[in-house]
Amino acid sequence: MVKYVVQRLILMVGVVLGVVTITFILSRVLPSSPAELMLGGRPTVEQIAAAEAEMGLDQPLPVQYINYVSDLSQGEFGRSLRTGQPVLSEVSDRLGATFELTTLAIVLVVLVGIPLGVLSAVRRNSMLDNVARAIAVGGVAIPSFILAMALQLIFYGALGWLPLQGRVAPIVSLDSPILPITQLYLIDALLTGNWDGFRDALAHIALPLLTLVILLLATVTRITRNMMVEVLKEEYIRTAFAYGVPKSSIYYRHALKATLIPMLTVIGLTYGNLLGGAVIVEFIFDWPGLGAFVVFSIIANDYPASLGATLFLAGIYLSVNLIVDLLYFVVDPRLRTQ
Amino acid sequence: MTEFSTKPDNTVLRASWRLRVKAFILDNMLFVAGASIFFLVMISAILAPWIAPHSPAEIVMSNKLMAPGIDHPMGTDKFGRDIFSRVLFGAQISLTVGVCVVALAVLIGAPIGLLSGYFGGKLDTALMRISDVFLAFPPLLLPIAITAALGPGLWNAMIALAVSWFPWYARIVRGAVMRVRKELYIDAARTMGVSHLRIMLRHVTPNSLTPVIVQGSMDFGYAILAAASLSFIGLGARPPTIEWGLMAAAARTQFLDQWWTALGPGLAIFLTVLAINLVGDGLRDVLDPKHGRRE
Numbered sequence A: 001m002v003k004y005v006v007q008r009l010i011l012m013v014g015v016v017l018g019v020v021t022i023t024f025i026l027s028r029v030l031p032s033s034p035a036e037l038m039l040g041g042r043p044t045v046e047q048i049a050a051a052e053a054e055m056g057l058d059q060p061l062p063v064q065y066i067n068y069v070s071d072l073s074q075g076e077f078g079r080s081l082r083t084g085q086p087v088l089s090e091v092s093d094r095l096g097a098t099f100e101l102t103t104l105a106i107v108l109v110v111l112v113g114i115p116l117g118v119l120s121a122v123r124r125n126s127m128l129d130n131v132a133r134a135i136a137v138g139g140v141a142i143p144s145f146i147l148a149m150a151l152q153l154i155f156y157g158a159l160g161w162l163p164l165q166g167r168v169a170p171i172v173s174l175d176s177p178i179l180p181i182t183q184l185y186l187i188d189a190l191l192t193g194n195w196d197g198f199r200d201a202l203a204h205i206a207l208p209l210l211t212l213v214i215l216l217l218a219t220v221t222r223i224t225r226n227m228m229v230e231v232l233k234e235e236y237i238r239t240a241f242a243y244g245v246p247k248s249s250i251y252y253r254h255a256l257k258a259t260l261i262p263m264l265t266v267i268g269l270t271y272g273n274l275l276g277g278a279v280i281v282e283f284i285f286d287w288p289g290l291g292a293f294v295v296f297s298i299i300a301n302d303y304p305a306s307l308g309a310t311l312f313l314a315g316i317y318l319s320v321n322l323i324v325d326l327l328y329f330v331v332d333p334r335l336r337t338q
Numbered sequence B: 001m002t003e004f005s006t007k008p009d010n011t012v013l014r015a016s017w018r019l020r021v022k023a024f025i026l027d028n029m030l031f032v033a034g035a036s037i038f039f040l041v042m043i044s045a046i047l048a049p050w051i052a053p054h055s056p057a058e059i060v061m062s063n064k065l066m067a068p069g070i071d072h073p074m075g076t077d078k079f080g081r082d083i084f085s086r087v088l089f090g091a092q093i094s095l096t097v098g099v100c101v102v103a104l105a106v107l108i109g110a111p112i113g114l115l116s117g118y119f120g121g122k123l124d125t126a127l128m129r130i131s132d133v134f135l136a137f138p139p140l141l142l143p144i145a146i147t148a149a150l151g152p153g154l155w156n157a158m159i160a161l162a163v164s165w166f167p168w169y170a171r172i173v174r175g176a177v178m179r180v181r182k183e184l185y186i187d188a189a190r191t192m193g194v195s196h197l198r199i200m201l202r203h204v205t206p207n208s209l210t211p212v213i214v215q216g217s218m219d220f221g222y223a224i225l226a227a228a229s230l231s232f233i234g235l236g237a238r239p240p241t242i243e244w245g246l247m248a249a250a251a252r253t254q255f256l257d258q259w260w261t262a263l264g265p266g267l268a269i270f271l272t273v274l275a276i277n278l279v280g281d282g283l284r285d286v287l288d289p290k291h292g293r294r295e
Helices: A002-028 A034-039 A045-055 A061-073 A087-122 A127-139 A144-158 A170-175 A185-191 A195-232 A235-242 A247-258 A260-285 A290-299 A303-331 A333-337 B010-027 B029-051 B083-119 B121-134 B141-150 B154-181 B184-191 B196-232 B244-251 B260-287
Strands: none
Touching (some): A002 A061, A002 B121, A034 A045, A087 A185, A087 A260, A185 A195, A195 A260, A290 A303, B010 B029, B029 B083, B029 B260, B083 B154, B121 B154, B141 B154, B141 B196, B154 B196, B196 B244
């Protein structure tokens, strides 16, 4: 087991190096020179050359690459061209918003999707199963931005129940500001007993959250169902039925357990989809997270910021998958002895 | 003619043929529905210049933001352009994008998978590790980063999507190749002096076609979705190109009051991708024996 974990970590270092290599290449194939972008306006040739020398861009590419990697390893992500602030601090300011949104989404997707999948598998070909199948087929065909706009139209435009966008209303941040402790507004508001803040934060997160959950619920439900159907065919399940073990115990204790390993993999992949989907969803709902930051940085031609945030999002995704891999040992005791 | 005539009874045959078509349609209702919608989308893309009721690009400010009606089935946008006509023309772009992205991804991925699976060893490890890196990004994030670096535009968006998705094809082809590589007939061909290249192209490639077709049919729809998303955030198609994602982005400023400006392109994307997915599901059932029928 220790050997496997070490191997897995070494592999991870390799992948991270690969990811960094890709962002390095991307930062050098930009149509306009980075130095020109940094100077802005219409710099003279001498100014560009001076800036390039200062930024180390006159060095040979391999040297630039080594500098890039060593900078990153020291947490030096460069400075945003737009604000002049270190990218690292810009990114960490927005990490909480993305983390809050995607984590709540994955929790909801798992809490709703897995029982729904189990129910679908148990009542195969029932009305519920067919509805779930129709949603699964249709769900993956909805563009996230259209779904987001439809929800805005219904809950903001027609019903007026929820705010259009943002993370907290300006009036609330003036009257009863949420004191940042964990950067997760819902938790911060609760911790400080700020009920107005909590209600407002909840209203703001509802629509982006709903969008992400609807987008991914169908897939998780479908995969759970198909795995359960396979497991329910196993002989030990039939035996359990023969022994008169209560049905709910068979479904949730015996059968569901057998699907845990593939389920973990699915959850890991779903989290990746969430992070990717968050880019579009945060952009539409003006949610101040990493995803929207990537898009706005790209629009502003701020490549250190967009690539820095991209690296961070890839890093989160890789960490989640590492955790998933390590959880295999927790879930399946057989793996520990191998 | 006696009653023991050997002449085949055509009426029975014809009836059974008709029955079989009927049974096929009943058994594969979703596939048939998907195929019909897809056929319709394809026809509207091809015939758009002839069947569109209005010019898709003509700006008629006096007609701006008209609700759906007889003259404008999907209403008009803020420049008074007929949304239905624009949706028809948009089909051309989206279908082309889908085909190009999948074709490019296969063109990059298949040779890598072929080399990797056929030769194995260090080459295999190296190629697969490199491919893995492309999968380390959350979906859609890598295409966004690549398009940003190459500069916004439809072609760059397509290249970015293909570059982000090729590892899937590399993996599929590699798996298929590894299955057939150890077959006796491959050894036989080698002993007879057939070159590696010829073996790969003549004997190994056909065996990996089925999984590639299945994956490609699914990715076709996702490519349309992803390209529309890229256009929506301003990285894909640019005006005056008529593209569904771009139309939805333009609708953002007024869809709360004029909902139809977003409905037309949204419905078009949804129905097209849905149809493609249904066809893809059907193809998988037919072509992939391991996947089996749904129960």
